[in-house]
Amino acid sequence: MSAMFDLMLLATKTSRPRKGATRKAPPPPPKRSVPWWMWLVVPLLVIGFVFVLVKLAAVESNNSVPAQTTVAPAKVTPVTPKAPVKSEAKAPETQAKRETFEFYQLLQDSEVDTSHVDAYEYQPREEENFSYMIQAASFRSSADADRLRAKLILSGLEAHLKASESKDGGTWYRVTVGPFTTRSAESRAKDKLARMGLSSYTYKIQNEQ
Template structure:
């Protein structure tokens, strides 16, 4: 059986009990007036008004200086309004900067007769060297795998270059660093 809980009223008691005191349901407690906050706001407003009146009153009580004594007869100078006057610049750096000449000595770039090489890896297996060479090729650069034999055995080196300038080698090195190809070293090629 379905019940309607929304419209359900209080069940009537069969006993003859007295209704609750006060005659009606629970009353909301009466709100108290915040006298302390009202007094503080009024005091602050009064203090602000007093300060404003002091500032206004002191602006009109400017005491003029005593005029200088003049021995010969001249017409008094016309009063000058400070707002109408053009401000006088205190700084001279603007004029100094306009007339300043900066001389920069740029040394001539020394052209090296020896080209630069960049080594980006050295591996024991040729497969690892070829993988790095492929990663470098994806960046648009051409690398070579060179086999070298030394006292430690056979090594496969991944080398870029030769570069005519160190600047171009550095540019390619930074491009490889951005693509997570680390540990590249630039050195002069000695034949």
């Protein structure tokens, strides 16, 4: 037991450092300075890396979105509302149709009275002392005859209303146009009456001396 204690004391003595022999610490390694260009390169690399990540994320998100079928909208044809027809605008048209109807009604009621017309006899031009008259129509009613006379005057013709007794004792109201001193003037007036739907005829009257 004592021998073991002696060995422990000996080991303790040998493990203690000698006085005066101090052990110096190793000097620290010299600090390495970072080059200035590294401060530029590193941020650029970081920014580029982040940009690449963002792009990859955007591409993946686009690929993940299912394709949508675009449906063209149905073509809608605009419907233009019809403008309301004013009764005032129809009034002139209705009046014109009524007048036209009355005019043709007058033509149906008119008759040709030739009892006063003498047979035509040719005379040499130097001996002609007559003018041409045109009978447009004749009526039993003076009111109908007067309406036709007014229409002819409005169309630019010189129209007259004459009453004459017929062979049966009745009265005819004749609407005449003229007189015309030349055959060409009479023909132009007769053509105008024909365009108006009137079946007229021409007769001669003696010129006043």
